[in-house]
Amino acid sequence: MTHVLASGTNTDVIARETIFWILAVASVGAALAMILVRRAVHCAIMLAVVMLCLATFYAMQGAPFLAFVQIIVYTGAVLMLFLFVLMLIGISSSDSIVETIKGQRLAAGLVAIGLLVLLALGIGHAAIGPASPQTAANGTDNLSGIATLIFTTYVFPFEVTGALLITAAVGAMVLAHRERPTPRPTQRELAARRLASGHLAPDPSPGVYALHDAADRPALLPDGSTSDRSVSTVLSQRGVTDAPQFVPPEETVEITAEGERASLPSGAEGRAD
Amino acid sequence: MPPVDYVVLAVILFVIGGVGVLVRRNAIVIFMCIELMLNACNLAFVAFASMHGNLDGQVIAFFVMVVAAAEVVVGLAILMAVYRARRSASVDDANLLKY
Numbered sequence: 221m222t223h224v225l226a227s228g229t230n231t232d233v234i235a236r237e238t239i240f241w242i243l244a245v246a247s248v249g250a251a252l253a254m255i256l257v258r259r260a261v262h263c264a265i266m267l268a269v270v271m272l273c274l275a276t277f278y279a280m281q282g283a284p285f286l287a288f289v290q291i292i293v294y295t296g297a298v299l300m301l302f303l304f305v306l307m308l309i310g311i312s313s314s315d316s317i318v319e320t321i322k323g324q325r326l327a328a329g330l331v332a333i334g335l336l337v338l339l340a341l342g343i344g345h346a347a348i349g350p351a352s353p354q355t356a357a358n359g360t361d362n363l364s365g366i367a368t369l370i371f372t373t374y375v376f377p378f379e380v381t382g383a384l385l386i387t388a389a390v391g392a393m394v395l396a397h398r399e400r401p402t403p404r405p406t407q408r409e410l411a412a413r414r415l416a417s418g419h420l421a422p423d424p425s426p427g428v429y430a431l432h433d434a435a436d437r438p439a440l441l442p443d444g445s446t447s448d449r450s451v452s453t454v455l456s457q458r459g460v461t462d463a464p465q466f467v468p469p470e471e472t473v474e475i476t477a478e479g480e481r482a483s484l485p486s487g488a489e490g491r492a493d
Numbered sequence: 494m495p496p497v498d499y500v501v502l503a504v505i506l507f508v509i510g511g512v513g514v515l516v517r518r519n520a521i522v523i524f525m526c527i528e529l530m531l532n533a534c535n536l537a538f539v540a541f542a543s544m545h546g547n548l549d550g551q552v553i554a555f556f557v558m559v560v561a562a563a564e565v566v567v568g569l570a571i572l573m574a575v576y577r578a579r580r581s582a583s584v585d586d587a588n589l590l591k592y
Contacts, residue, residue, distance in 0.1 A: 240494045244502050251506050251529055255513035260521050267525045270506070274532050277499060281543045283551050286535075286558075293558055298528065298565050305569045306521060309582050320518075320585050328515035332508050339504045348497040352546035365548045366555070374552055381559050388563035395570035398577070 236280060247273035264302050271295045281351075285363050424450040499540035506533035520572050520582050524565065531561045 247270045254266035271294045279287035319325060370378050405413075414420065424439045424447055439450035448456065506529060513526030535554040542550025576582050 236494055240498065244498075247502070248505055248509070251509040254522075254529065255509060255516060255526065260519050263522045263525050267529060270529060271532060274536055277502075277536060278539055280494070281496075281499065281539050283539050283542070283554075286539060286551055286554055289555060289558060290535075293562055294528075294532070298562055301565060301569060302521065302525060305573060308573060309521065309576050325516055328512055331515060332512045335511055336504070336508045339507070343497070343500055343504065348495075348500060349544055350495050351543045362548070362551075366551055369548055369552045370555070373549075374556075377556060381556060384560065384563050388566045392566045392570040395567070395574050
């Protein structure tokens with residue numbers, strides 16, 4: 221690290237090296253956790269950790285513009301898109317442990333080792349020199365230098381990038397668009413359907429005698445029975461509905477404790493047995 | 494830090510992303526691993542830019558980010574279409590063309 225020692229102060233170098241090693245371990249650990257955890261949401265969180273570490277690396281290497289773009293575009297937009305699609309597809313979606321192809325993990329490990337050896341050999345052969353100071357030809361600072369490059373040397377790729385983004389946006393809209401298989405029912409058809417069903421009035425509201433969430437308690441009819449139509453069909457299919465349990469309030473019990481308990485509603489009494 | 498350290502880190506992240514693409518089943522997780530590989534390439538680009546002392550590598554990394562964003566948008570839209578048709582995001586279930 222002599223070249224860095226020559227260029228910067230000692231504490232600066234030590235701080236940079238400390239940050240690098242902490243974040244390098246954190247990013248590799250997060251990347252490993254990303255391919256090891258089963259839940260897709262946890263993978264997304266781990267990927268966010270890796271991307272934030274990389275943004276810090278960019279800032280440390282004299283690329284503050286890229287660091288901010290990394291945080292804004294990647295962790296801000298791309299990861300949020302991932303999370304939105306995860307919410308749509310199912311937040312609890314997790315991989316199965318079983319190997320569907322026999323020996324796939326072993327083969328993947330071999331491929332990984334081969335790739336690692338190949339890249340290590342390539343880097344070992346390449347002469348990667350020390351960091352050289354930014355030349356004055358790049359402009360006064362990083363941002364204006366990048367702007368100059370984008371709008372002079374790389375102006376054609378930049379325009380093509382715009383076309384690519386437009387195409388991607390239109391393509392995503394086309395792919396995500398879904399036609400209705402049947403036309404939307406008009407108000408007249410809805411009214412005719414309601415007349416034909418025989419129930420003109422809205423469904424009764426759920427039970428009011430419930431102790432907690434009244435939405436899953438069927439309403440109590442005057443004859444003591446419960447009305448199935450007062451509870452959402454979704455709840456009754458899940459089997460979470462419960463018969464209404466009438467528990468008299470505390471004050472009522474105290475007042476009627478010495479007297480007769482006939483003050484209870486007859487409907488609730490009849491329901492108890 | 495010398496750029497070679499960053500390049501070595503980029504190689505490690507790239508290989509981890511490649512293993513994830515090979516091993517995982519969930520298509521979204523595979524997508525995330527591809528993003529990890531693209532990020533590793535960006536890190537190498539920035540390291541090389543700092544080695545050469547010019548900004549071309551950073552501009553290339555910027556373009557990689559833009560293309561990755563476009564790729565994610567289209568890829569996730571395809572994934573949602575597949576999920577609507579087959580009610581699964583697992584790559585094992587998209588086997589209509591098998592045999």
